[in-house]
Amino acid sequence: MAADTIIIIPARYASSRYPGKPLVGLRGAGGESASLIERSWRAARAVAGVDAVYVATDDDRIADAAHGFGAEVVMTDAACANGTERCADALARLGIAPRVVVNLQGDAPLTPAWFVSALIAAMKAGAEVATPVLRLTPETHARFLEDRRAGRVGGTTAVMTAQGQALYFSKEVLPYTGRLYSGAEQVPAFHHVGVYAYTPQALAAYMQAGACDLENLEGLEQLRFLYNGLPVTCVEVEAQGREFWELNNPEDVARIEAVLHREGIL
Template sequence: MTAASFAIIIPARYASTRYPGKPLVSLVGAHGEARSLIRRTWDCARSIEGAVGVWVATDDKRIAREVESFGGQVIMTSPNCANGTERCAEAIAQLGSVAEIVVNLQGDAPLSPPDIVSHLVRRLAEDGGAVMATPAVRTSRGVYEHLVRDQAEGRVGGTSVVIDGRGRALYFSKRVLPYLPPKAAEAEVPPVHLHLGLYAYRLEALKTYAAAPPCELERLEGLEQLRFLDLGLPVSVVTLDPLDWDVVELNNPEDRPIIERVLRERGIA
């Protein structure tokens, strides 16, 4: 089977409700060097083999200047884009059909392993009925406790996904799903899957998505991927075993020291 070509788009916006200016937040790595979140995401994207190109899609000049300062490529998109998927759709409309698959590498998950992208591209080749593929990792004890603690304190620590027997998404939520009885909740590897902020789309799926209005569940949860499910478009989920480190997303200022600790522990500069 011939590998499909893919391009990487990193959607980035300044006006995050929970963490304004998040792409420009500095994270200190293992050797004491501070790099912005968008720089770390760009470095991750550039390390992925096989991509025909990498672009940051933004509507903010401050982010564009930061990206240009380290030699990155920028596509300016409309401030009216409601989410990263719409921003990717607008970016690829400007770029044209540069690849068969578009990978959305969201910038708030700097601890995600870069080799996930090849798994997503391969899954779309294997699951011909799916229009989009996205990864999820089985939660470790530490990640599960982080999610539950954030939920109890009124913060969103991450997104969980419920998966059917065919490996396709049933639902995504900012709540910790599914409900776990005490015995399951106390397991060393609780049966909860943390969704990671990466997506691989077929080009036609992006066009269909961008042409449709936001659905009610998408608006309530604040999760863009629910529009695919509302439209009846199959989403394939690549499931991963717990990693050797906690995959914590930068959703809140409280997440910053946790991520910096993992960067130090993994020796990431």
């Protein structure tokens, strides 16, 4: 039977900000250390209604580690410039055409299953590309600003229309408000969660378009869709008490491990 929905986890070793990041160990609530790529794979496996999960990489060290914990691996071209290109390459090598392709980036082990389920639902309702956004809390907003003041790239923010169509994504904290928030105040900014869902046709259009100035300047692959007039649907999701954080910098290891311990994630 043909696959309807698959998850691909793109992973590369040569990160400019954090080389070897996929193999960094993260200690869970039970004291067990598991690599970032394994924890991301576990997060993908927790999503209901997915036919297959693949780790897509060009590095033998990552491939060996992934095989070691039981993942299916697709070896991809080292020339892939980003995770979306790696997903497109992996799909071509697999020789399949699922209805929905989910890109769960290999630095997001705290991605809740319901974030991905919401994307899959949006795709089956007719979206061509979908990605989740999470309203910033006053604490997270302050942390984003702190990272930028310290010269660190923290989370990405999303700006969208009233209908939920993306206008722009940035590593700056947008929209600019010039203030901090506290208590029960609603922060008018959204964290873009690094997960995407695409149709195979949208992936093909992305590859045909080629890299654009905006994606190169910001270092954000999804800007290629917007630059070329391809709509991206932002799906607002709820944290449901779960703190979401990606592993962007070495400082994030302690943040993620704290969440693993607090949530009882082994």
